[in-house]
Amino acid sequence: MYRSEVPRPFLKWAGGKTQLLPALTACVPERFNAYHEPFLGGGALYFALYRQGKISRAFLSDVNEELIHAYTMVRDHVEAVLAHLKEYPHNEDFYYSLRKKDPATMTAAERAARLIYLNKTCYNGLYRVNRQGRFNVPFGRYKTPRYYDPVNLRAVAQALRNARIEAASFEVVLKNARAGDLVYFDPPYIPVSKTASFTAYTRHGFSMEAQQNLRDVTAELAARGAYVMLSNSHAPATFRIFSHPDFHVYEVYAGRAINSRGHRRGKIKEVIITNFPIAAGKAPLQPVCSKVQ
Numbered sequence: 540m541y542r543s544e545v546p547r548p549f550l551k552w553a554g555g556k557t558q559l560l561p562a563l564t565a566c567v568p569e570r571f572n573a574y575h576e577p578f579l580g581g582g583a584l585y586f587a588l589y590r591q592g593k594i595s596r597a598f599l600s601d602v603n604e605e606l607i608h609a610y611t612m613v614r615d616h617v618e619a620v621l622a623h624l625k626e627y628p629h630n631e632d633f634y635y636s637l638r639k640k641d642p643a644t645m646t647a648a649e650r651a652a653r654l655i656y657l658n659k660t661c662y663n664g665l666y667r668v669n670r671q672g673r674f675n676v677p678f679g680r681y682k683t684p685r686y687y688d689p690v691n692l693r694a695v696a697q698a699l700r701n702a703r704i705e706a707a708s709f710e711v712v713l714k715n716a717r718a719g720d721l722v723y724f725d726p727p728y729i730p731v732s733k734t735a736s737f738t739a740y741t742r743h744g745f746s747m748e749a750q751q752n753l754r755d756v757t758a759e760l761a762a763r764g765a766y767v768m769l770s771n772s773h774a775p776a777t778f779r780i781f782s783h784p785d786f787h788v789y790e791v792y793a794g795r796a797i798n799s800r801g802h803r804r805g806k807i808k809e810v811i812i813t814n815f816p817i818a819a820g821k822a823p824l825q826p827v828c829s830k831v832q
């Protein structure tokens with residue numbers, strides 16, 4: 540992806556899918572009706588498909604209320620959000636003073652600007668909250684973070700105009716998705732080892748029961764005739780939980796963007812699960828989407 544391409548994600552998100560975009564965009568069906576992304580995060584696939592002109596209507600949701608508030612404000616009041624971002628200086632004192640503020644006491648536009656600013660200037664771009672639900676990441680050492688990016692943010696606002704945006708757990712998709720729609724699930728991943736777990740996007744975490752529930756929701760959508768695509772880790776539990784006669788499981792290599800241990804950065808095997816077959820050689824990466832089951 541070239542930096543000049545807009546709209547692109549306006550937040551850096553743990554588990555962001557930018558690295559996997561060539562594979563994911565090549566895997567989606569040629570045609571579908573509405574698009575649903577119930578673990579929205581930075582929305583990398585949504586914006587990529589929008590740039591390709593593939594999105595007509597969309598239902599976007601995430602359980603993280605601060606995140607969804609920011610999306611809604613960017614869609615409905617982008618100029619008010621930009622006005623705040625334009626005034627914010629890039630320095631450590633300002634960062635900590637903004638981090639300390641309680642979002643509940645701020646205006647709606649300030650609250651959205653606060654999330655964008657902290658996200659773009661914090662250490663490693665890692666959104667993390669403590670047990671009280673407060674953002675607790677230290678100041679990052681970026682020279683020129685692009686928290687004020689009017690060209691992209693206005694393009695994002697335009698891209699969200701036909702999107703219904705909701706703060707809700709992923710099951711909400713059952714209320715909205717119909718036959719012929721495309722649903723992309725990008726849940727917090729099943730840990731590949733006991734120490735590799737990263738589930739602190741919200742204070743709630745994402746349990747194995749939640750993964751099983753997600754499998755059931757996926758199966759129900761498939762039975763309804765929706766196209767379903769799901770990303771997860773290449774872990775034994777993924778194969779166990781998501782094994783289902785109607786699902787296809789593909790392997791894909793991803794260069795991870797965020798990893799707290801620098802030496803572990805690099806290519807990691809992940810899986811893409813679909814309820815429709817992907818033709819051999821369709822995806823451009825090597826080796827992408829080889830069927831393993």
Ligand SMILES: C[S@@+](CC[C@H](N)C(=O)[O-])C[C@H]1O[C@@H](n2cnc3c(N)ncnc32)[C@H](O)[C@@H]1O
Pocket residue numbers: 552553554555556557577578579580581582583584600601602603707708709710725726727728740741744745749
């Ligand atoms: C792997 S990230 C999604 C990354 C996104 N695809 C991107 O490109 O940035 C997972 C997201 O799931 C959200 N989440 C966690 N539990 C959830 C739940 N029960 N329902 C909906 N979203 C949830 C988190 O807030 C987080 O934004």
